[in-house]
Amino acid sequence: MKKPNFEKIISLLEANEEFSLTEKQYEKSTGSTLPKSDYYLKNKSALAKMAKKYGYIVEVQAKTLCLKKVN
DSSP, X not given: OOOOOOHHHHHHHHTTOOEEEOHHHHHHHHSXXXXXXXXXXXXXXXXXXXXXXTTEEEEEETXXXXXXXXX
């Protein structure tokens, strides 16, 4: 699996608003495919770690990523 480039996603995270990405949008934005395991994607992936840094969690809804602010 190719290492994702989160440059385009960081601007969305910095906007401090919840957003969703389809699998295709994620691939287009990062140049990488989504991990196959939902558990890994939500808890251990580079995206999960970056989301946490910005105060988000990752939820997977039929391979649509929803990043929500943690209060």
